[in-house]
Amino acid sequence: MSNNSKQFEALSAELDQALASADEGKGVEIANRALENGLTPSTFFLDVVQPLLYQVGKRFERLEIFLPELMKTAKVVKAIQAEVLEPAIRAQSGESSAVGAVVIGTCKGDIHDIGKNMVGLMLQVNGFRVFDLGTDVPAQVFIDAAREKKADIIGVSSLLTTSMPYMADLIERLEGLGLRDQYKVIVGGAPVTEAYAERIRADVYGANAVSAVEMCRRLMGLPAR
Numbered sequence: 001m002s003n004n005s006k007q008f009e010a011l012s013a014e015l016d017q018a019l020a021s022a023d024e025g026k027g028v029e030i031a032n033r034a035l036e037n038g039l040t041p042s043t044f045f046l047d048v049v050q051p052l053l054y055q056v057g058k059r060f061e062r063l064e065i066f067l068p069e070l071m072k073t074a075k076v077v078k079a080i081q082a083e084v085l086e087p088a089i090r091a092q093s094g095e096s097s098a099v100g101a102v103v104i105g106t107c108k109g110d111i112h113d114i115g116k117n118m119v120g121l122m123l124q125v126n127g128f129r130v131f132d133l134g135t136d137v138p139a140q141v142f143i144d145a146a147r148e149k150k151a152d153i154i155g156v157s158s159l160l161t162t163s164m165p166y167m168a169d170l171i172e173r174l175e176g177l178g179l180r181d182q183y184k185v186i187v188g189g190a191p192v193t194e195a196y197a198e199r200i201r202a203d204v205y206g207a208n209a210v211s212a213v214e215m216c217r218r219l220m221g222l223p224a225r
């Protein structure tokens, strides 16, 4: 095992403990330390925080933890995002010219926003104008906002198998209104797959916050970076 992966394991174990004990201060301290030791904010988020949250989800599924614990975990992660990752990501990115406008939100019936927020932030620091509609967003609200903001892309997040059908609803509405050609639609979220995106006639699927940027650049006809 390399030193790097040992370091990753130790960091994950420590953060897991901070999540389990709902210790926001400890979570923030661990994140700061990880960045000081050279991890980039997106690597820390994608390779440490995100897998831990999936594990927490599994514990919840197995009834080892319950909703109050899940909520406390999310609070620690939100503190890490707001106090450490967001400022670090913004500080890293230089001024870039506007490359397109994206309306983003979590679809109806769904209040998960940790992943969606990271996607919005990464798009923003990579030159996209981002209009975040928040969570539990009905299809028509996405459409009205896209029209009003003259968006190029509509980004939809879903974390629940029960809210995924609202992504299809949005695309069917766009088609019904004769607006499908005016907006590209990108979908993502843990239960969403490329096959699902294809099935509901979305333009693309974005697996994580980094690939979301690449996919949106591609949708705008820009070269990969």
Ligand code: B12
Residues within 6 Å of the ligand: 046, 050, 053, 054, 056, 057, 058, 060, 061, 067, 070, 071, 073, 074, 109, 110, 111, 112, 113, 114, 115, 116, 118, 119, 155, 156, 157, 158, 159, 160, 161, 162, 186, 187, 188, 189, 190, 191, 205, 206, 207, 208, 209, 210, 212
């Ligand atoms: C934290 C959490 C919560 C928090 C959310 C806090 C918040 N503000 O977001 C709280 C406690 C509120 C919560 C509530 C519930 N939750 Co919950 N939750 C989770 C958990 C543990 C982590 C989610 C998360 O933040 N992941 C980390 C982020 C970074 O990953 P991500 O969202 O996948 O995002 C990345 C990519 O997917 C992608 N991406 C995401 N969005 C988008 C959008 C676009 C456009 C693109 C391109 C890419 C993209 O990029 C992101 C960054 O890299 C998951 C477990 C899991 N497997 O995800 C369960 C999970 C999603 N929850 C679940 C459940 C059941 C619920 C509840 C119904 C529980 C209940 N009994 O009330 C409620 C639902 C409330 C509602 N109506 O939405 C289930 C869903 C099961 C299912 N079959 O649908 C899961 C899978 C847990 C489980 N295994 O049982 N939850």
